[in-house]
């Protein structure tokens with residue numbers, strides 16, 4: 001049971017990432033998932049979240065082929081950008097690095113919603129899910145640090161909420177959420193969270209797809225963790 005009553009088409013953005021690859025694998029095994037399209041820089045070398053034209057071009061290509069996606073799963077994002085480790089202190093803050101975090105972790109998902117929601121059906125259950133992070137929760141912030149990544153992920157949550165309101169006016173059955181995948185063993189965490197038990201990408205993907213399957217349109221606009229718990233803003 002995956003929450004889609006009928007057959008559905010899926011698009012996975014960042015399909016070459018650690019979690020993205022596992023999401024593609026698991027979708028491919030679902031009986032009612034009739035197609036899974038991978039959108040990443042391997043399949044589309046010109047694609048870049050920091051370049052709106054590249055997102056528009058890929059979207060136009062799908063539209064020209066009459067492709068519609070019931071599920072768009074955005075598995076992109078970055079913690080280290082161009083070798084810059086996340087800040088431990090505000091004294092390490094660099095405006096260009098901070099802007100790069102917003103570009104990839106907040107504006108990127110916003111542009112994906114802007115363009116890819118246009119190639120989602122206007123009726124019936126549709127989902128746009130993007131990978132957020134618990135550290136983007138302002139209320140939950142106990143430790144400080146990682147200010148650029150945290151701030152961009154917090155902005156991503158506002159983008160999701162705002163877009164969810166608009167998308168639900170176009171299609172009351174739409175769902176637009178961000179998901180915290182847990183601490184997952186991918187290249188993003190290789191140097192970090194070494195003392196935590198990490199989920200394997202396939203464990204995380206299974207849990208995240210189960211959460212999506214159980215969400216209703218009334219729960220759109222928020223961030224949920226891999227157990228389906230709504231996270232504080």
Ligand SMILES: NC(=O)c1ccc[n+]([C@@H]2O[C@H](COP(=O)([O-])OP(=O)(O)OC[C@H]3O[C@@H](n4cnc5c(N)ncnc54)[C@H](OP(=O)(O)O)[C@@H]3O)[C@@H](O)[C@H]2O)c1
Nearest residue numbers: 014016017018019041048049076077131133183184186188
């Ligand atoms: N792993 C965790 O424990 C964890 C925890 C909390 C949240 N998350 C979130 O989960 C998401 C995925 O994480 P992951 O662990 O799977 O990381 P990952 O293995 O590093 O995958 C990141 C993906 O994002 C893509 N990407 C990055 N910058 C891009 C750009 N400018 N244009 C297009 N694609 C770009 C990468 O493509 P390239 O390979 O082409 O760069 C890759 O497909 C991120 O948003 C992360 O913040 C992960």
